[in-house]
Amino acid sequence: xxxxxxxKKIFHDQKLMVAILFVFLMFFQFMFxxxxxxxxxxxxxxxxxxxxxxxxxNLLELQTGGPAFASQMLAFGYSHPLILTAVFAMLINLxxxxxxxxxxxxxxxxxxxRPVSRTRIVSNVFxxxxxxxxxxxxxxxxxxxxxxxxxxxxxxxxxxxxxxxTGFFFFNGIGSMALLISTYSFEKGKAVARxxxxxxxxxxxxxxxxxxxxxxxxxxxSYFQIYVxxxxxxxxxxxxxxxxxxxxxxxxxxxxxxxRFRYRDL
Amino acid sequence: MYSIETSDLTKYYxxxxxxxxxxxxxxxxxxxxxxxxxxAGKSTTIRLLLKLLLPTRGTFRIFGKDTQKKWKxxxxxxxxxxxxxxxxxxxxxxxxxxxxSRLSGKPAPLKPELLEAFRxxxxxxxxxxxxxxxxxxxxxxxIQAMQDNPQLLIMxxxxxxxxxxxxEVLYEFxxxxxxxxxxxxxxxxxxxxxxxxxxxxxxVRDGKLIxxxxxxxxxxxxxxxxxxxxxxxxxxxxxxxxxxxxVECIDRNLTLLVSGDINPLLKKLSExxxxxxxxxxxxxxxxxxxxxx
Numbered sequence: 001x002x003x004x005x006x007x008k009k010i011f012h013d014q015k016l017m018v019a020i021l022f023v024f025l026m027f028f029q030f031m032f033x034x035x036x037x038x039x040x041x042x043x044x045x046x047x048x049x050x051x052x053x054x055x056x057x058n059l060l061e062l063q064t065g066g067p068a069f070a071s072q073m074l075a076f077g078y079s080h081p082l083i084l085t086a087v088f089a090m091l092i093n094l095x096x097x098x099x100x101x102x103x104x105x106x107x108x109x110x111x112x113x114r115p116v117s118r119t120r121i122v123s124n125v126f127x128x129x130x131x132x133x134x135x136x137x138x139x140x141x142x143x144x145x146x147x148x149x150x151x152x153x154x155x156x157x158x159x160x161x162x163x164x165x166t167g168f169f170f171f172n173g174i175g176s177m178a179l180l181i182s183t184y185s186f187e188k189g190k191a192v193a194r195x196x197x198x199x200x201x202x203x204x205x206x207x208x209x210x211x212x213x214x215x216x217x218x219x220x221x222s223y224f225q226i227y228v229x230x231x232x233x234x235x236x237x238x239x240x241x242x243x244x245x246x247x248x249x250x251x252x253x254x255x256x257x258x259x260r261f262r263y264r265d266l
Numbered sequence: 267m268y269s270i271e272t273s274d275l276t277k278y279y280x281x282x283x284x285x286x287x288x289x290x291x292x293x294x295x296x297x298x299x300x301x302x303x304x305x306a307g308k309s310t311t312i313r314l315l316l317k318l319l320l321p322t323r324g325t326f327r328i329f330g331k332d333t334q335k336k337w338k339x340x341x342x343x344x345x346x347x348x349x350x351x352x353x354x355x356x357x358x359x360x361x362x363x364x365x366x367s368r369l370s371g372k373p374a375p376l377k378p379e380l381l382e383a384f385r386x387x388x389x390x391x392x393x394x395x396x397x398x399x400x401x402x403x404x405x406x407x408x409i410q411a412m413q414d415n416p417q418l419l420i421m422x423x424x425x426x427x428x429x430x431x432x433x434e435v436l437y438e439f440x441x442x443x444x445x446x447x448x449x450x451x452x453x454x455x456x457x458x459x460x461x462x463x464x465x466x467x468x469x470v471r472d473g474k475l476i477x478x479x480x481x482x483x484x485x486x487x488x489x490x491x492x493x494x495x496x497x498x499x500x501x502x503x504x505x506x507x508x509x510x511x512x513v514e515c516i517d518r519n520l521t522l523l524v525s526g527d528i529n530p531l532l533k534k535l536s537e538x539x540x541x542x543x544x545x546x547x548x549x550x551x552x553x554x555x556x557x558x559x
Contacts, residue, residue: 002368002369002370002371003369005365005368005369006369009354009357009365012357012361013356013357105352105353106348106350106352107352107353107354108318109313109316109318109346109348110346110348110353110366110407110410111369112316112317112318112341113316113341113344113345113346113420114341114366114369114370115338115341115342115369115370115371116341116369117337117338263320264320265318265319265320266313266318266319
């Protein structure tokens with residue numbers, strides 16, 4: 001039970017950042033509902049996208065010229081690069097600071113001499129990542145709900161909830177990858193750099209094979225293909241399968257991180 | 267039962283030696299000084315005992331318990347003052363002490379007394395640790411280790427950064443802990459400090475334990491250098507003796523190496539008029555030379 005105070009301390013350190021992100025994500029999604037359904041910007045964007053090369057349109061997963069455009073646009077907000085960057089940065093920071101950073105600063109010399117096991121330390125950081133991801137997912141969905149209420153938008157909220165839920169699993173997969181990388185690093189900076197490197201690699205892999213239509217088959221092994229909110233909202237992807245794959249990646253990386261951390265020098 | 271018992275404890279960092287075949291047996295109620303120069307293997311030993319490093323080979327027991335199986339039980343009665351203090355910089359001293367105490371799951375009965383003795387005021391404690399001086403951080407590290415009255419204290423050069431007054435406070439608490447039957451494992455490269463407070467001393471160099479002795483015996487063997495400047499020219503042959511070694515004797519200046527009882531030498535010196543006498547604390551290197559020889 002005493003290790004609860006470790007979790008509490010991490011939240012104490014991060015409370016401002018989490019609060020800022022919570023408000024930002026909610027506001028961002030709210031603005032997306034305004035742009036997609038209320039403002040003239042939605043129509044303007046649709047016209048603009050029609051002029052883009054096919055490969056870029058493929059990448060954005062936005063089908064223009066139909067009534068579904070606004071719904072897809074709204075879902076696109078969930079995987080907007082700004083949103084992905086903000087959430088990834090938070091999750092990477094948590095893993096790097098509380099695993100590699102504590103190792104670098106030798107603060108584990110104090111922590112691990114208390115009745116807190118190494119497994120518990122990794123689990124605590126993982127639990128904080130899960131909680132933060134849950135909070136941020138809720139804030140994104142709350143932004144959409146707020147938009148629906150204020151602008152009286154006709155959308156099936158349950159489909160958006162499923163997209164957010166899939167996003168929750170997807171983000172946790174990234175978080176646990178960062179956790180695993182941190183257990184292999186002795187410096188916070190290196191842990192951040194390696195995690196960012198991995199994400200950039202996964203993102204470029206996804207982008208290249210998505211734009212290169214004849215190589216689209218390789219997208220089945222792209223981690224970013226798990227979370228395409230437009231396809232989940234449109235019913236084109238099975239959210240259960242996607243969530244299950246992300247959950248399996250999360251569990252595998254978490255277990256590997258625990259194992260690595262238990263048997264390494266600090 | 268021994269508080270700490272190691273058996274052939276060895277740590278290699280790849281091909282580099284950390285500590286080799288360390289066999290220690292430290293009783294309850296003992297202050298054990300672990301003495302050695304920088305890089306000798308003191309910190310490696312401490313990090314092994316705290317399970318921060320995994321041994322290359324060998325085992326150790328704490329409170330007679332298997333550290334592999336009963337570590338959680340052991341940590342309930344164990345505290346540590348790490349070397350090269352680095353702390354959570356973004357929290358206040360008060361938050362840090364509460365955090366450490368809550369993690370141990372025990373009350374902190376000695377906290378008020380320690381805060382008073384080390385003169386850390388409540389306004390000091392409200393400040394973030396990143397604004398603390400080196401000495402204040404050291405005091406905070408000592409307080410967090412002692413506040414919950416542990417049975418075993420492992421300290422890596424705990425007096426580093428403390429002023430003489432606070433050093434005395436630390437020594438006083440260590441003696442009190444010893445008198446209450448607690449065990450203190452104390453690493454240092456400061457010979458006089460070890461002589462002052464320890465019951466037994468282990469000398470480590472190049473990753474190996476050279477000797478272990480009661481501190482009285484150790485002090486007796488310690489070699490000290492004395493430099494005397496007389497008012498008048500002396501006859502060097504008058505200072506030939508088996509009890510000390512004349513290193514240099516030129517005109518009015520005499521340099522000697524002394525070990526053990528210094529009273530015969532002082533008696534001899536009282537026959538002369540002395541202008542100046544320098545008798546510094548013994549250096550660790552000189553002591554090591556004695557053991558090597």
